[in-house]
Amino acid sequence: MSKTNHSAARSRKRRQLADRLMSGLTMVCVAISVIPLVSILGYLIYKGAGAINWDFLTKLPAPVGASGGGMANSIVGTGIVVGLAVLIGVPIGVLAGVYLAEYGRQSRLGRSVRFFADVMQGIPSIVVGIVAYTLVVLPMQRFSAIAGAVALAMILIPFVCRTTEEALAATPHDLREAGLALGQPQWRVTLGIVMRAARNALVTGIMLAAARISGETAPLLFTALNNRFWHSGIDQPISTLTVQVYTYAIAPFDDWNAQAWSGALVLIAIIFVLNVVARTAARSKYVERS
Amino acid sequence: MTNRSFAHAVRTPPDRWSMQVTQAPAHAISVQGLHVYYGTVHALKGISLKIKTGQVTALIGPSGCGKSTFLRTLNRMNDLTEAVVAGSVFVLGENIYSPQVDVVELRRRVGMVFQTPNPFPKSIFENVVFGLRRQGIKDRRVLAEVAENSLKRAALWDEVKDRLHDSALTLSGGQQQRLCIARALALEPKVLLMDEPASALDPVATAKIEQLIMDLKGDYTIVIVTHNMQQAVRVSDETAFFLNGELIEMASTRTLFTQPADRRTEDYISGRFG
Numbered sequence A: 001m002s003k004t005n006h007s008a009a010r011s012r013k014r015r016q017l018a019d020r021l022m023s024g025l026t027m028v029c030v031a032i033s034v035i036p037l038v039s040i041l042g043y044l045i046y047k048g049a050g051a052i053n054w055d056f057l058t059k060l061p062a063p064v065g066a067s068g069g070g071m072a073n074s075i076v077g078t079g080i081v082v083g084l085a086v087l088i089g090v091p092i093g094v095l096a097g098v099y100l101a102e103y104g105r106q107s108r109l110g111r112s113v114r115f116f117a118d119v120m121q122g123i124p125s126i127v128v129g130i131v132a133y134t135l136v137v138l139p140m141q142r143f144s145a146i147a148g149a150v151a152l153a154m155i156l157i158p159f160v161c162r163t164t165e166e167a168l169a170a171t172p173h174d175l176r177e178a179g180l181a182l183g184q185p186q187w188r189v190t191l192g193i194v195m196r197a198a199r200n201a202l203v204t205g206i207m208l209a210a211a212r213i214s215g216e217t218a219p220l221l222f223t224a225l226n227n228r229f230w231h232s233g234i235d236q237p238i239s240t241l242t243v244q245v246y247t248y249a250i251a252p253f254d255d256w257n258a259q260a261w262s263g264a265l266v267l268i269a270i271i272f273v274l275n276v277v278a279r280t281a282a283r284s285k286y287v288e289r290s
Numbered sequence B: 001m002t003n004r005s006f007a008h009a010v011r012t013p014p015d016r017w018s019m020q021v022t023q024a025p026a027h028a029i030s031v032q033g034l035h036v037y038y039g040t041v042h043a044l045k046g047i048s049l050k051i052k053t054g055q056v057t058a059l060i061g062p063s064g065c066g067k068s069t070f071l072r073t074l075n076r077m078n079d080l081t082e083a084v085v086a087g088s089v090f091v092l093g094e095n096i097y098s099p100q101v102d103v104v105e106l107r108r109r110v111g112m113v114f115q116t117p118n119p120f121p122k123s124i125f126e127n128v129v130f131g132l133r134r135q136g137i138k139d140r141r142v143l144a145e146v147a148e149n150s151l152k153r154a155a156l157w158d159e160v161k162d163r164l165h166d167s168a169l170t171l172s173g174g175q176q177q178r179l180c181i182a183r184a185l186a187l188e189p190k191v192l193l194m195d196e197p198a199s200a201l202d203p204v205a206t207a208k209i210e211q212l213i214m215d216l217k218g219d220y221t222i223v224i225v226t227h228n229m230q231q232a233v234r235v236s237d238e239t240a241f242f243l244n245g246e247l248i249e250m251a252s253t254r255t256l257f258t259q260p261a262d263r264r265t266e267d268y269i270s271g272r273f274g
Helices: A002-051 A054-058 A072-103 A108-121 A125-140 A145-169 A173-181 A186-197 A199-214 A241-249 A254-280 B002-011 B014-022 B067-073 B077-081 B103-109 B124-134 B140-153 B173-185 B203-216 B229-235 B253-258 B263-269
Strands: B027-038 B041-052 B056-060 B084-091 B110-113 B191-195 B221-225 B238-243 B246-252
Touching: A002 A254, A054 A072, A054 A254, A072 A108, A072 A145, A072 A186, A072 A199, A072 A241, A072 A254, A108 A145, A125 A145, A145 A186, A145 A199, A173 A186, A173 B077, A173 B110, A173 B173, A186 A199, A186 B124, A199 A254, A241 A254, B027 B067, B027 B221, B041 B067, B041 B221, B041 B238, B041 B246, B056 B067, B056 B229, B067 B077, B067 B191, B067 B221, B067 B238, B103 B110, B110 B173, B124 B140, B124 B173, B140 B173, B173 B191, B173 B203, B203 B221, B203 B229, B229 B253, B238 B253, B238 B263, B246 B253, B246 B263, B253 B263
Parallel strands: B056 B221, B056 B238, B110 B191, B191 B221
Antiparallel strands: B027 B041, B027 B084, B238 B246
Protein backbone atom coordinates (compact mmCIF):
# COMPACT_ATOMS: atom_id res chain seq x y z
CA MET A 1 0.00 0.00 0.00
CA SER A 2 2.66 2.50 1.06
CA LYS A 3 4.78 1.38 -1.85
CA THR A 4 2.11 2.22 -4.41
CA ASN A 5 1.54 5.55 -2.68
CA HIS A 6 5.21 6.24 -2.94
CA SER A 7 5.39 5.48 -6.65
CA ALA A 8 2.21 7.52 -7.30
CA ALA A 9 3.80 10.51 -5.60
CA ARG A 10 6.95 10.05 -7.64
CA SER A 11 5.10 9.88 -10.93
CA ARG A 12 3.16 12.97 -9.97
CA LYS A 13 6.37 14.82 -9.28
CA ARG A 14 7.73 13.79 -12.65
CA ARG A 15 4.55 14.94 -14.31
CA GLN A 16 4.73 18.32 -12.61
CA LEU A 17 8.36 18.71 -13.55
CA ALA A 18 7.63 17.93 -17.21
CA ASP A 19 4.74 20.34 -17.14
CA ARG A 20 6.91 23.13 -15.73
CA LEU A 21 9.67 22.38 -18.23
CA MET A 22 7.31 22.57 -21.19
CA SER A 23 5.66 25.80 -20.13
CA GLY A 24 9.08 27.26 -19.44
CA LEU A 25 10.20 26.26 -22.91
CA THR A 26 7.19 27.85 -24.56
CA MET A 27 7.80 31.07 -22.62
CA VAL A 28 11.39 31.18 -23.85
CA CYS A 29 10.22 30.69 -27.46
CA VAL A 30 7.68 33.47 -27.08
CA ALA A 31 10.41 35.76 -25.82
CA ILE A 32 12.71 34.81 -28.71
CA SER A 33 10.02 35.57 -31.26
CA VAL A 34 8.99 38.85 -29.66
CA ILE A 35 12.51 40.22 -29.16
CA PRO A 36 13.21 40.96 -32.85
CA LEU A 37 9.85 42.68 -33.21
CA VAL A 38 10.36 44.86 -30.18
CA SER A 39 13.95 45.66 -31.06
CA ILE A 40 13.08 46.59 -34.65
CA LEU A 41 10.32 48.88 -33.42
CA GLY A 42 12.53 50.35 -30.70
CA TYR A 43 15.45 50.95 -33.07
CA LEU A 44 13.13 52.50 -35.67
CA ILE A 45 11.74 54.92 -33.12
CA TYR A 46 15.22 55.69 -31.79
CA LYS A 47 16.65 56.40 -35.25
CA GLY A 48 13.57 57.68 -37.02
CA ALA A 49 11.51 59.71 -34.57
CA GLY A 50 14.13 62.48 -34.45
CA ALA A 51 13.69 63.50 -38.08
CA ILE A 52 9.90 63.35 -38.08
CA ASN A 53 8.39 66.78 -37.91
CA TRP A 54 5.70 68.75 -39.68
CA ASP A 55 7.98 69.45 -42.64
CA PHE A 56 8.71 65.77 -43.08
CA LEU A 57 5.03 64.96 -43.37
CA THR A 58 4.06 67.94 -45.58
CA LYS A 59 7.03 68.84 -47.76
CA LEU A 60 8.61 67.45 -50.90
CA PRO A 61 12.13 66.04 -50.74
CA ALA A 62 14.80 68.74 -50.62
CA PRO A 63 17.25 68.97 -53.54
CA VAL A 64 20.55 67.17 -53.09
CA GLY A 65 22.76 69.13 -50.76
CA ALA A 66 19.96 71.25 -49.31
CA SER A 67 18.79 70.35 -45.83
CA GLY A 68 15.23 69.72 -44.63
CA GLY A 69 12.47 68.57 -46.94
CA GLY A 70 10.09 65.67 -46.39
CA MET A 71 8.32 62.69 -47.88
CA ALA A 72 4.81 64.05 -48.30
CA ASN A 73 4.69 62.90 -51.93
CA SER A 74 5.74 59.37 -50.96
CA ILE A 75 3.14 59.12 -48.20
CA VAL A 76 0.38 60.24 -50.56
CA GLY A 77 1.83 58.04 -53.31
CA THR A 78 1.69 54.92 -51.13
CA GLY A 79 -1.92 55.77 -50.37
CA ILE A 80 -2.75 56.14 -54.07
CA VAL A 81 -0.96 53.03 -55.29
CA VAL A 82 -2.33 50.86 -52.46
CA GLY A 83 -5.81 52.36 -52.93
CA LEU A 84 -5.75 51.60 -56.66
CA ALA A 85 -4.50 48.08 -55.99
CA VAL A 86 -7.36 47.54 -53.54
CA LEU A 87 -9.86 48.89 -56.10
CA ILE A 88 -8.54 46.52 -58.76
CA GLY A 89 -7.87 43.51 -56.58
CA VAL A 90 -10.65 43.36 -53.99
CA PRO A 91 -13.62 42.81 -56.35
CA ILE A 92 -11.71 40.09 -58.21
CA GLY A 93 -10.40 38.46 -55.06
CA VAL A 94 -13.71 38.56 -53.19
CA LEU A 95 -15.71 37.18 -56.11
CA ALA A 96 -13.16 34.45 -56.70
CA GLY A 97 -13.43 33.59 -53.02
CA VAL A 98 -17.22 33.50 -53.26
CA TYR A 99 -16.91 31.09 -56.15
CA LEU A 100 -14.58 28.83 -54.19
CA ALA A 101 -16.74 28.83 -51.06
CA GLU A 102 -20.25 28.72 -52.49
CA TYR A 103 -20.12 27.19 -55.95
CA GLY A 104 -16.87 25.44 -56.75
CA ARG A 105 -16.16 23.88 -53.38
CA GLN A 106 -15.60 20.39 -54.76
CA SER A 107 -15.34 21.01 -58.48
CA ARG A 108 -12.15 20.42 -60.42
CA LEU A 109 -11.98 24.10 -61.39
CA GLY A 110 -12.47 25.13 -57.76
CA ARG A 111 -9.70 22.86 -56.58
CA SER A 112 -7.24 24.11 -59.17
CA VAL A 113 -8.09 27.78 -58.51
CA ARG A 114 -7.51 27.16 -54.81
CA PHE A 115 -4.19 25.48 -55.55
CA PHE A 116 -3.01 28.31 -57.79
CA ALA A 117 -4.11 30.93 -55.29
CA ASP A 118 -1.95 29.22 -52.68
CA VAL A 119 1.00 29.04 -55.05
CA MET A 120 0.52 32.70 -56.00
CA GLN A 121 0.77 33.70 -52.35
CA GLY A 122 4.25 32.26 -52.25
CA ILE A 123 5.58 33.85 -55.45
CA PRO A 124 8.51 36.21 -54.80
CA SER A 125 7.26 39.74 -55.15
CA ILE A 126 10.08 40.70 -57.50
CA VAL A 127 8.64 38.20 -60.00
CA VAL A 128 5.26 39.91 -59.71
CA GLY A 129 7.05 43.17 -60.46
CA ILE A 130 8.55 41.72 -63.65
CA VAL A 131 5.14 40.44 -64.76
CA ALA A 132 3.55 43.85 -64.21
CA TYR A 133 6.47 45.45 -66.01
CA THR A 134 5.83 43.25 -69.02
CA LEU A 135 2.05 43.60 -68.92
CA VAL A 136 1.70 47.31 -68.20
CA VAL A 137 4.96 49.24 -68.35
CA LEU A 138 6.16 47.92 -71.72
CA PRO A 139 2.87 48.53 -73.61
CA MET A 140 2.48 51.98 -72.02
CA GLN A 141 6.14 52.78 -72.63
CA ARG A 142 6.17 54.46 -69.22
CA PHE A 143 6.49 53.75 -65.52
CA SER A 144 3.26 54.62 -63.77
CA ALA A 145 1.21 54.48 -60.60
CA ILE A 146 -1.23 52.17 -62.35
CA ALA A 147 1.54 49.70 -63.19
CA GLY A 148 2.52 49.65 -59.53
CA ALA A 149 -1.10 49.14 -58.52
CA VAL A 150 -1.45 46.22 -60.94
CA ALA A 151 1.64 44.61 -59.44
CA LEU A 152 0.32 45.03 -55.90
CA ALA A 153 -3.13 43.81 -56.93
CA MET A 154 -1.55 40.59 -58.17
CA ILE A 155 -0.21 40.02 -54.66
CA LEU A 156 -3.49 41.06 -53.08
CA ILE A 157 -5.88 38.93 -55.14
CA PRO A 158 -4.86 35.44 -53.98
CA PHE A 159 -4.66 36.67 -50.39
CA VAL A 160 -8.16 38.21 -50.46
CA CYS A 161 -9.51 35.24 -52.40
CA ARG A 162 -8.43 32.77 -49.75
CA THR A 163 -9.46 34.87 -46.74
CA THR A 164 -12.87 35.42 -48.37
CA GLU A 165 -13.27 31.71 -48.98
CA GLU A 166 -12.34 30.91 -45.39
CA ALA A 167 -14.63 33.60 -44.01
CA LEU A 168 -17.60 32.32 -46.02
CA ALA A 169 -16.86 28.68 -45.29
CA ALA A 170 -16.85 29.50 -41.58
CA THR A 171 -20.43 30.81 -41.61
CA PRO A 172 -22.86 28.16 -40.40
CA HIS A 173 -24.46 26.02 -43.07
CA ASP A 174 -27.91 26.32 -41.47
CA LEU A 175 -27.96 30.05 -42.32
CA ARG A 176 -27.82 29.12 -46.00
CA GLU A 177 -30.57 26.56 -45.56
CA ALA A 178 -32.71 29.09 -43.71
CA GLY A 179 -32.34 31.55 -46.55
CA LEU A 180 -33.09 29.01 -49.26
CA ALA A 181 -36.07 27.68 -47.32
CA LEU A 182 -37.46 31.22 -47.27
CA GLY A 183 -37.56 31.14 -51.03
CA GLN A 184 -34.38 33.10 -51.71
CA PRO A 185 -32.36 32.39 -54.83
CA GLN A 186 -28.82 31.20 -54.21
CA TRP A 187 -27.15 34.50 -55.17
CA ARG A 188 -29.29 36.42 -52.72
CA VAL A 189 -28.53 33.97 -49.95
CA THR A 190 -24.82 34.43 -50.68
CA LEU A 191 -25.02 38.21 -50.88
CA GLY A 192 -27.65 39.02 -48.29
CA ILE A 193 -26.99 36.39 -45.64
CA VAL A 194 -23.68 34.61 -45.95
CA MET A 195 -21.58 37.65 -46.88
CA ARG A 196 -23.42 39.74 -44.30
CA ALA A 197 -22.72 37.23 -41.61
CA ALA A 198 -19.08 37.04 -42.66
CA ARG A 199 -18.72 40.81 -43.12
CA ASN A 200 -16.31 41.34 -40.24
CA ALA A 201 -14.00 38.60 -41.39
CA LEU A 202 -14.16 39.91 -44.98
CA VAL A 203 -13.26 43.45 -43.95
CA THR A 204 -10.48 42.19 -41.72
CA GLY A 205 -9.06 40.11 -44.56
CA ILE A 206 -9.11 43.07 -46.95
CA MET A 207 -7.49 45.42 -44.45
CA LEU A 208 -4.75 42.92 -43.65
CA ALA A 209 -4.15 42.44 -47.37
CA ALA A 210 -3.89 46.23 -47.79
CA ALA A 211 -1.47 46.39 -44.88
CA ARG A 212 0.58 43.64 -46.43
CA ILE A 213 0.94 45.27 -49.85
CA SER A 214 1.70 48.67 -48.27
CA GLY A 215 5.05 47.24 -47.27
CA GLU A 216 6.02 45.87 -50.70
CA THR A 217 9.06 47.39 -52.38
CA ALA A 218 10.29 45.02 -55.06
CA PRO A 219 7.14 45.03 -57.25
CA LEU A 220 7.21 48.85 -57.33
CA LEU A 221 10.89 49.32 -58.24
CA PHE A 222 10.30 49.02 -61.97
CA THR A 223 6.58 49.66 -62.19
CA ALA A 224 5.74 52.79 -60.20
CA LEU A 225 9.42 53.74 -60.14
CA ASN A 226 9.83 56.90 -58.04
CA ASN A 227 9.28 60.60 -58.32
CA ARG A 228 10.94 63.47 -56.48
CA PHE A 229 7.87 65.62 -56.98
CA TRP A 230 4.12 65.32 -56.71
CA HIS A 231 2.84 62.83 -59.27
CA SER A 232 1.19 64.23 -62.37
CA GLY A 233 -1.46 61.57 -62.93
CA ILE A 234 -1.85 57.87 -62.28
CA ASP A 235 -0.34 57.13 -65.68
CA GLN A 236 2.92 58.76 -64.52
CA PRO A 237 5.69 57.58 -62.22
CA ILE A 238 4.82 58.02 -58.57
CA SER A 239 6.78 57.98 -55.35
CA THR A 240 5.98 55.46 -52.64
CA LEU A 241 7.29 55.25 -49.10
CA THR A 242 8.94 51.89 -49.59
CA VAL A 243 10.85 52.83 -52.72
CA GLN A 244 11.74 56.22 -51.25
CA VAL A 245 13.08 54.57 -48.10
CA TYR A 246 15.08 52.17 -50.26
CA THR A 247 16.48 55.03 -52.33
CA TYR A 248 17.39 57.16 -49.32
CA ALA A 249 18.78 54.28 -47.30
CA ILE A 250 21.41 53.40 -49.92
CA ALA A 251 22.26 57.02 -50.70
CA PRO A 252 25.66 58.34 -49.56
CA PHE A 253 24.18 61.30 -47.63
CA ASP A 254 23.73 61.25 -43.86
CA ASP A 255 20.58 63.36 -43.82
CA TRP A 256 18.99 61.13 -46.48
CA ASN A 257 19.81 58.08 -44.39
CA ALA A 258 18.18 59.72 -41.37
CA GLN A 259 15.09 60.47 -43.43
CA ALA A 260 14.99 56.85 -44.60
CA TRP A 261 14.63 55.81 -40.95
CA SER A 262 11.80 58.28 -40.49
CA GLY A 263 10.08 57.06 -43.66
CA ALA A 264 10.30 53.50 -42.41
CA LEU A 265 8.79 54.56 -39.09
CA VAL A 266 5.89 56.29 -40.87
CA LEU A 267 5.34 53.19 -42.99
CA ILE A 268 5.25 50.93 -39.93
CA ALA A 269 2.83 53.35 -38.27
CA ILE A 270 0.51 53.19 -41.31
CA ILE A 271 0.59 49.40 -41.35
CA PHE A 272 0.02 49.32 -37.60
CA VAL A 273 -3.03 51.58 -37.92
CA LEU A 274 -4.41 49.46 -40.77
CA ASN A 275 -4.06 46.35 -38.62
CA VAL A 276 -5.71 47.93 -35.59
CA VAL A 277 -8.57 49.28 -37.70
CA ALA A 278 -9.00 45.89 -39.35
CA ARG A 279 -9.43 44.23 -35.99
CA THR A 280 -11.70 46.74 -34.28
CA ALA A 281 -13.64 49.07 -36.57
CA ALA A 282 -15.54 46.38 -38.42
CA ARG A 283 -17.31 44.96 -35.38
CA SER A 284 -21.01 44.70 -36.10
CA LYS A 285 -23.88 45.44 -33.78
CA TYR A 286 -25.19 41.95 -34.29
CA VAL A 287 -22.49 39.77 -32.84
CA GLU A 288 -21.50 36.63 -34.65
CA ARG A 289 -23.24 33.44 -33.72
CA SER A 290 -21.64 31.71 -30.80
CA MET B 1 -49.73 26.10 -63.66
CA THR B 2 -51.97 29.11 -64.19
CA ASN B 3 -52.39 28.18 -67.83
CA ARG B 4 -53.42 24.68 -66.95
CA SER B 5 -56.03 25.64 -64.38
CA PHE B 6 -57.39 28.20 -66.80
CA ALA B 7 -57.85 25.56 -69.50
CA HIS B 8 -59.42 23.36 -66.89
CA ALA B 9 -61.85 26.11 -65.95
CA VAL B 10 -62.98 26.53 -69.54
CA ARG B 11 -63.79 22.88 -69.90
CA THR B 12 -65.60 22.33 -66.61
CA PRO B 13 -69.00 23.74 -65.67
CA PRO B 14 -68.81 27.02 -63.72
CA ASP B 15 -70.37 25.66 -60.53
CA ARG B 16 -67.82 22.91 -60.19
CA TRP B 17 -65.03 25.33 -60.88
CA SER B 18 -66.11 27.77 -58.19
CA MET B 19 -66.42 24.91 -55.75
CA GLN B 20 -62.84 23.90 -56.45
CA VAL B 21 -61.61 27.43 -55.82
CA THR B 22 -63.42 28.03 -52.57
CA GLN B 23 -62.78 24.60 -51.10
CA ALA B 24 -59.18 23.56 -50.64
CA PRO B 25 -58.43 20.04 -51.84
CA ALA B 26 -58.54 17.40 -49.12
CA HIS B 27 -54.86 16.60 -49.51
CA ALA B 28 -52.22 19.31 -49.58
CA ILE B 29 -49.49 16.81 -50.32
CA SER B 30 -49.70 13.65 -52.34
CA VAL B 31 -46.66 11.45 -52.93
CA GLN B 32 -46.60 8.47 -55.28
CA GLY B 33 -43.77 5.93 -55.63
CA LEU B 34 -41.05 8.22 -54.30
CA HIS B 35 -37.46 6.99 -54.42
CA VAL B 36 -34.52 9.09 -53.28
CA TYR B 37 -30.86 8.19 -53.75
CA TYR B 38 -27.76 9.86 -52.34
CA GLY B 39 -25.01 8.48 -54.54
CA THR B 40 -25.26 4.74 -53.92
CA VAL B 41 -27.47 5.07 -50.83
CA HIS B 42 -31.11 4.27 -51.46
CA ALA B 43 -32.61 6.58 -48.84
CA LEU B 44 -36.31 6.32 -49.67
CA LYS B 45 -37.79 3.20 -51.26
CA GLY B 46 -41.12 3.75 -52.94
CA ILE B 47 -43.00 6.02 -50.57
CA SER B 48 -46.67 6.68 -51.33
CA LEU B 49 -48.77 8.74 -48.97
CA LYS B 50 -51.21 11.63 -48.78
CA ILE B 51 -51.18 14.42 -46.24
CA LYS B 52 -54.45 16.07 -45.31
CA THR B 53 -54.90 19.80 -45.71
CA GLY B 54 -54.97 21.78 -42.48
CA GLN B 55 -53.87 18.89 -40.30
CA VAL B 56 -50.71 18.04 -38.41
CA THR B 57 -48.94 14.97 -39.71
CA ALA B 58 -46.08 13.52 -37.69
CA LEU B 59 -43.26 11.50 -39.23
CA ILE B 60 -41.66 9.12 -36.76
CA GLY B 61 -39.02 6.43 -37.00
CA PRO B 62 -35.50 5.64 -35.81
CA SER B 63 -32.52 7.75 -36.89
CA GLY B 64 -31.59 7.24 -40.52
CA CYS B 65 -35.01 5.88 -41.47
CA GLY B 66 -35.49 8.58 -44.10
CA LYS B 67 -38.10 10.75 -42.42
CA SER B 68 -35.98 13.91 -42.65
CA THR B 69 -35.07 13.06 -46.22
CA PHE B 70 -38.76 12.72 -46.98
CA LEU B 71 -39.49 16.09 -45.37
CA ARG B 72 -36.76 17.71 -47.42
CA THR B 73 -38.16 16.40 -50.69
CA LEU B 74 -41.35 18.33 -50.01
CA ASN B 75 -39.70 21.74 -50.57
CA ARG B 76 -36.80 20.42 -52.62
CA MET B 77 -34.17 21.22 -50.02
CA ASN B 78 -32.71 17.90 -51.18
CA ASP B 79 -31.50 19.70 -54.29
CA LEU B 80 -28.64 21.03 -52.16
CA THR B 81 -27.32 17.58 -51.31
CA GLU B 82 -27.48 16.37 -54.90
CA ALA B 83 -30.10 13.75 -54.18
CA VAL B 84 -31.60 11.86 -57.10
CA VAL B 85 -35.38 11.80 -56.89
CA ALA B 86 -37.78 9.51 -58.75
CA GLY B 87 -41.55 9.29 -58.45
CA SER B 88 -44.12 12.03 -58.19
CA VAL B 89 -44.53 14.59 -55.44
CA PHE B 90 -47.58 16.82 -55.64
CA VAL B 91 -47.64 19.77 -53.26
CA LEU B 92 -50.66 22.09 -53.43
CA GLY B 93 -51.69 20.45 -56.68
CA GLU B 94 -48.37 20.91 -58.43
CA ASN B 95 -45.81 18.30 -59.39
CA ILE B 96 -42.84 19.98 -57.71
CA TYR B 97 -40.21 17.91 -59.51
CA SER B 98 -41.40 18.87 -62.96
CA PRO B 99 -38.82 20.99 -64.79
CA GLN B 100 -41.12 24.01 -65.09
CA VAL B 101 -41.42 24.43 -61.34
CA ASP B 102 -39.87 27.54 -59.85
CA VAL B 103 -38.10 26.18 -56.75
CA VAL B 104 -37.83 29.65 -55.24
CA GLU B 105 -41.58 30.14 -55.55
CA LEU B 106 -42.24 26.66 -54.16
CA ARG B 107 -40.19 27.38 -51.05
CA ARG B 108 -42.16 30.54 -50.42
CA ARG B 109 -45.35 28.51 -50.25
CA VAL B 110 -43.83 25.67 -48.29
CA GLY B 111 -42.13 27.08 -45.20
CA MET B 112 -39.52 25.16 -43.24
CA VAL B 113 -38.34 25.21 -39.64
CA PHE B 114 -35.10 23.48 -38.76
CA GLN B 115 -33.81 21.44 -35.88
CA THR B 116 -31.51 24.12 -34.50
CA PRO B 117 -32.91 27.63 -34.43
CA ASN B 118 -31.13 29.52 -37.20
CA PRO B 119 -32.02 33.21 -37.09
CA PHE B 120 -29.95 35.52 -39.28
CA PRO B 121 -27.44 37.76 -37.49
CA LYS B 122 -29.79 40.71 -37.87
CA SER B 123 -32.42 42.38 -35.71
CA ILE B 124 -35.60 40.55 -34.69
CA PHE B 125 -37.62 42.77 -37.01
CA GLU B 126 -35.30 42.26 -39.96
CA ASN B 127 -35.43 38.51 -39.48
CA VAL B 128 -39.22 38.46 -39.79
CA VAL B 129 -39.44 40.74 -42.82
CA PHE B 130 -36.41 39.24 -44.55
CA GLY B 131 -38.41 37.34 -47.14
CA LEU B 132 -40.67 40.31 -47.85
CA ARG B 133 -37.80 42.73 -48.31
CA ARG B 134 -36.26 40.40 -50.84
CA GLN B 135 -39.58 40.38 -52.68
CA GLY B 136 -39.15 44.12 -53.08
CA ILE B 137 -41.70 45.24 -50.49
CA LYS B 138 -40.39 48.51 -49.05
CA ASP B 139 -43.45 50.16 -47.48
CA ARG B 140 -42.56 50.50 -43.81
CA ARG B 141 -46.16 50.22 -42.68
CA VAL B 142 -46.72 46.98 -44.57
CA LEU B 143 -43.51 45.52 -43.18
CA ALA B 144 -44.36 46.56 -39.62
CA GLU B 145 -47.83 45.10 -39.94
CA VAL B 146 -46.62 41.79 -41.32
CA ALA B 147 -43.93 41.61 -38.64
CA GLU B 148 -46.46 42.20 -35.88
CA ASN B 149 -48.96 39.70 -37.26
CA SER B 150 -46.33 37.03 -37.85
CA LEU B 151 -44.83 37.46 -34.40
CA LYS B 152 -48.30 37.32 -32.85
CA ARG B 153 -49.15 34.15 -34.71
CA ALA B 154 -45.85 32.67 -33.56
CA ALA B 155 -46.74 33.64 -29.95
CA LEU B 156 -43.62 35.76 -29.63
CA TRP B 157 -44.97 39.30 -29.97
CA ASP B 158 -45.50 40.03 -26.28
CA GLU B 159 -41.97 38.95 -25.45
CA VAL B 160 -40.21 41.00 -28.13
CA LYS B 161 -42.45 43.96 -28.99
CA ASP B 162 -40.26 46.37 -27.00
CA ARG B 163 -37.01 45.24 -28.51
CA LEU B 164 -37.73 44.53 -32.15
CA HIS B 165 -34.45 46.12 -33.17
CA ASP B 166 -32.24 44.12 -30.87
CA SER B 167 -30.17 41.35 -32.38
CA ALA B 168 -32.11 38.14 -32.86
CA LEU B 169 -29.18 36.33 -31.31
CA THR B 170 -29.97 37.86 -27.91
CA LEU B 171 -33.13 35.74 -27.72
CA SER B 172 -33.26 32.41 -25.91
CA GLY B 173 -33.23 29.19 -27.92
CA GLY B 174 -36.99 28.72 -27.67
CA GLN B 175 -37.62 32.34 -28.64
CA GLN B 176 -35.23 31.99 -31.57
CA GLN B 177 -37.15 28.95 -32.77
CA ARG B 178 -40.47 30.82 -32.56
CA LEU B 179 -38.79 33.69 -34.42
CA CYS B 180 -37.85 31.24 -37.18
CA ILE B 181 -41.49 30.13 -37.30
CA ALA B 182 -42.61 33.78 -37.50
CA ARG B 183 -40.10 34.34 -40.28
CA ALA B 184 -41.60 31.45 -42.24
CA LEU B 185 -45.18 32.58 -41.53
CA ALA B 186 -44.43 36.09 -42.83
CA LEU B 187 -44.36 34.67 -46.36
CA GLU B 188 -47.86 33.25 -45.85
CA PRO B 189 -47.04 29.68 -46.73
CA LYS B 190 -49.73 27.04 -47.03
CA VAL B 191 -47.56 24.23 -45.78
CA LEU B 192 -45.13 24.28 -42.86
CA LEU B 193 -42.40 21.65 -42.64
CA MET B 194 -40.78 21.17 -39.25
CA ASP B 195 -37.66 19.08 -38.81
CA GLU B 196 -37.53 18.17 -35.12
CA PRO B 197 -38.33 21.77 -34.18
CA ALA B 198 -38.11 21.22 -30.43
CA SER B 199 -35.26 18.73 -30.10
CA ALA B 200 -32.74 21.45 -29.19
CA LEU B 201 -35.05 23.10 -26.64
CA ASP B 202 -35.80 22.67 -22.95
CA PRO B 203 -39.19 21.28 -21.79
CA VAL B 204 -40.82 24.68 -21.21
CA ALA B 205 -39.79 25.97 -24.63
CA THR B 206 -40.86 22.65 -26.15
CA ALA B 207 -44.32 22.99 -24.61
CA LYS B 208 -44.63 26.46 -26.14
CA ILE B 209 -43.68 25.20 -29.58
CA GLU B 210 -46.18 22.35 -29.29
CA GLN B 211 -48.93 24.74 -28.23
CA LEU B 212 -48.04 26.91 -31.20
CA ILE B 213 -48.27 23.96 -33.58
CA MET B 214 -51.76 23.21 -32.31
CA ASP B 215 -52.75 26.86 -32.69
CA LEU B 216 -51.49 26.98 -36.27
CA LYS B 217 -53.32 23.81 -37.25
CA GLY B 218 -56.22 24.46 -39.60
CA ASP B 219 -54.64 27.52 -41.18
CA TYR B 220 -51.59 25.58 -42.26
CA THR B 221 -50.83 22.04 -43.27
CA ILE B 222 -48.06 21.01 -40.92
CA VAL B 223 -45.66 18.13 -41.38
CA ILE B 224 -43.41 17.51 -38.40
CA VAL B 225 -40.52 15.12 -38.00
CA THR B 226 -40.04 14.10 -34.40
CA HIS B 227 -38.03 11.67 -32.32
CA ASN B 228 -40.33 12.21 -29.40
CA MET B 229 -43.33 9.88 -29.58
CA GLN B 230 -45.21 11.66 -26.83
CA GLN B 231 -44.84 14.79 -28.90
CA ALA B 232 -46.31 13.04 -31.92
CA VAL B 233 -49.25 11.91 -29.82
CA ARG B 234 -49.77 15.38 -28.38
CA VAL B 235 -49.66 17.47 -31.53
CA SER B 236 -50.51 15.34 -34.54
CA ASP B 237 -53.69 14.12 -36.19
CA GLU B 238 -51.99 11.54 -38.36
CA THR B 239 -48.71 9.72 -37.97
CA ALA B 240 -46.50 7.98 -40.50
CA PHE B 241 -43.93 5.45 -39.34
CA PHE B 242 -40.76 5.14 -41.42
CA LEU B 243 -38.21 2.36 -41.18
CA ASN B 244 -35.12 1.81 -43.34
CA GLY B 245 -36.38 4.12 -46.06
CA GLU B 246 -39.82 2.54 -46.24
CA LEU B 247 -43.18 3.75 -45.06
CA ILE B 248 -44.37 0.98 -42.77
CA GLU B 249 -47.67 2.40 -41.72
CA MET B 250 -49.66 5.59 -41.79
CA ALA B 251 -52.86 6.11 -39.84
CA SER B 252 -54.61 8.49 -37.52
CA THR B 253 -52.31 9.13 -34.58
CA ARG B 254 -54.70 7.51 -32.13
CA THR B 255 -54.98 4.34 -34.21
CA LEU B 256 -51.29 4.09 -34.91
CA PHE B 257 -50.35 4.37 -31.26
CA THR B 258 -53.13 2.18 -29.85
CA GLN B 259 -53.74 -0.44 -32.53
CA PRO B 260 -50.77 -0.47 -34.90
CA ALA B 261 -51.39 -2.73 -37.87
CA ASP B 262 -47.77 -3.73 -38.32
CA ARG B 263 -45.62 -5.63 -35.87
CA ARG B 264 -42.62 -3.34 -36.50
CA THR B 265 -44.66 -0.25 -35.65
CA GLU B 266 -45.70 -1.86 -32.41
CA ASP B 267 -42.10 -2.76 -31.57
CA TYR B 268 -40.96 0.77 -32.26
CA ILE B 269 -43.62 2.66 -30.34
CA SER B 270 -43.30 0.33 -27.38
CA GLY B 271 -39.57 1.08 -27.31
CA ARG B 272 -38.25 -2.32 -28.35
CA PHE B 273 -35.81 -0.69 -30.79
CA GLY B 274 -34.80 2.69 -32.21
